[in-house]
Amino acid sequence: MLGWVSIEKDAATRECASWVNALCQATHHPPTQALQHSEQPGVLIANTIDNELLEKLPHYAEQASHRMILVCCQPQLTLEQQLHLIAAGVSHLFCWQNPNSLLQAVLGQLQRWAQIDRILSARAIREQIIGQSPTWLNVLRNTVEIGRYSHANVLLLGEPGTGKELIARLLHTVDQREHKQDLVVLDCTTVVPELAGSEFFGHEKGAFTNAIRTREGMFEQAAGGTLFLDEVGELPAFLQASLLRVIQEKAYKRVGGDRWQTLDFRLVSATNRDLETEQRHGTFRQDFFHRIASNIIRLPPLRMRKDDIPLLLDKFLHEEFTEPPAVDPTLIYALQAHDFPGNVRELRQLVRAMCGRYNGYGALSTNDIPRDYLQKIGATYFADYEASFHQPVLTALHHGMDLKTLKEYVADIARTLTLQEEHGNMAKAAERLGITVRSLQQFRAKWTP
Numbered sequence: 001m002l003g004w005v006s007i008e009k010d011a012a013t014r015e016c017a018s019w020v021n022a023l024c025q026a027t028h029h030p031p032t033q034a035l036q037h038s039e040q041p042g043v044l045i046a047n048t049i050d051n052e053l054l055e056k057l058p059h060y061a062e063q064a065s066h067r068m069i070l071v072c073c074q075p076q077l078t079l080e081q082q083l084h085l086i087a088a089g090v091s092h093l094f095c096w097q098n099p100n101s102l103l104q105a106v107l108g109q110l111q112r113w114a115q116i117d118r119i120l121s122a123r124a125i126r127e128q129i130i131g132q133s134p135t136w137l138n139v140l141r142n143t144v145e146i147g148r149y150s151h152a153n154v155l156l157l158g159e160p161g162t163g164k165e166l167i168a169r170l171l172h173t174v175d176q177r178e179h180k181q182d183l184v185v186l187d188c189t190t191v192v193p194e195l196a197g198s199e200f201f202g203h204e205k206g207a208f209t210n211a212i213r214t215r216e217g218m219f220e221q222a223a224g225g226t227l228f229l230d231e232v233g234e235l236p237a238f239l240q241a242s243l244l245r246v247i248q249e250k251a252y253k254r255v256g257g258d259r260w261q262t263l264d265f266r267l268v269s270a271t272n273r274d275l276e277t278e279q280r281h282g283t284f285r286q287d288f289f290h291r292i293a294s295n296i297i298r299l300p301p302l303r304m305r306k307d308d309i310p311l312l313l314d315k316f317l318h319e320e321f322t323e324p325p326a327v328d329p330t331l332i333y334a335l336q337a338h339d340f341p342g343n344v345r346e347l348r349q350l351v352r353a354m355c356g357r358y359n360g361y362g363a364l365s366t367n368d369i370p371r372d373y374l375q376k377i378g379a380t381y382f383a384d385y386e387a388s389f390h391q392p393v394l395t396a397l398h399h400g401m402d403l404k405t406l407k408e409y410v411a412d413i414a415r416t417l418t419l420q421e422e423h424g425n426m427a428k429a430a431e432r433l434g435i436t437v438r439s440l441q442q443f444r445a446k447w448t449p
């Protein structure tokens with residue numbers, strides 16, 4: 001529940017020490033007062049908010065997987081100080097007050113985080129939604145917090161294939177409404193403008209020529225549950241306008257009907273368009289945007305969480321084989337070198353294609369990547385590799401280094417680094433560098449005093 005408690009030295013008063021003891025007792029946390037590598041929530045106690053603390057905070061926040069409570073031993077902080085602290089990574093901020101109520105407030109937050117982690121550790125969720133990278137875990141925690149503790153509408157933003165529908169389903173799964181009904185999905189690209197009224201609100205029998213019977217609309221179908229408007233960015237402005245009332249007041253009339261009906265539903269919308277910019281520029285209705293975006297969850301592209309690729313690969317291989325083959329490590333490096341513009345969906349399709357090429361013997365390897373794909377991966381790999389040299393060379397040139405000096409400088413660095421990696425073993429280092437042991441000895445003699 002609690003990973004660490006850290007007390008900045010100027011805050012270590014007696015009152016503070018006994019408060020920390022009470023916190024440790026309540027959380028069954030050993031009374032260590034040092035920052036630890038834990039990825040669990042942490043509590044930091046500080047007296048003054050100075051630049052030194054602000055510089056340290058991002059590191060502390062990372063240790064705590066961005067779940068860091070700061071207790072400031074002052075009765076009050078200015079708004080400016082609070083904003084600086086939040087920008088530096090503090091997730092919850094408390095000023096010094098009655099020790100008991102402060103303890104309750106801190107414990108309340110820790111309990112909420114613990115509950116979110118418990119929900120996420122459920123097997124059904126872990127097996128469906130893959131990823132352990134800090135960026136992805138933050139998305140999941142945020143989703144569970146919104147899904148479980150609020151009924152507000154949610155807008156999911158992210159590139160195609162990043163898992164928006166999966167997150168919409170998670171929001172619905174963790175929703176604890178009494179008598180919760182189903183999740184209803186509407187792909188907004190399929191809405192025919194002329195039939196949209198009936199599609200959204202349903203119609204009464206006889207409302208128009210072909211209305212031979214009463215029909216329920218999407219909102220009615222989602223009553224008591226969740227309506228997921230996928231690709232909401234594609235909804236024309238006049239249709240956005242027609243949805244304002246039902247989203248705001250949860251009241252609607254069927255086409256051809258004259259009775260207002262009310263219903264309860266949670267609206268989750270998703271798009272890969274930049275609606276925040278579009279609504280500012282007036283190309284998407286601002287009033288509609290604010291109604292659908294009470295909460296925004298941003299899904300990271302796969303290239304921002306490449307650490308998750310091995311886990312996703314494993315999951316997709318298990319979908320293809322009862323007993324998946326071993327995976328050659330080079331295959332993982334190759335996949336991690338690719339940027340996956342189509343994100344997780346693209347990875348899934350690629351795994352399918354690889355499984356089709358795999359002949360059933362040995363480990364799955366780069367041989368199983370379709371050739372044109374492998375060429376694409378190779379091109380980015382070498383471009384990235386080359387590009388990593390650009391900045392240091394440019395810096396050296398800006399310092400006036402000529403080509404001869406530059407070459408010598410790079411060769412010296414390569415010799416030093418290889419010797420370090422080989423723990424001073426001359427023979428091994430020389431072999432790796434493709435030079436003689438004698439020339440390496442000469443280099444060492446030149447530089448060793």
Ligand SMILES: Nc1ncnc2c1ncn2[C@@H]1O[C@H](COP(=O)(O)OP(=O)(O)OP(=O)(O)O)[C@@H](O)[C@H]1O
Pocket residue numbers: 128129130131158159160161162163164165166167230270271272315344345348
């Ligand atoms: N974290 C994940 N774990 C397992 N599978 C995932 C994950 N993210 C995405 N997928 C899979 O990738 C595919 C695309 O996911 P999804 O349809 O949720 O993306 P999307 O963002 O809604 O895409 P689009 O914008 O194109 O509608 C699906 O097959 C989904 O199951």
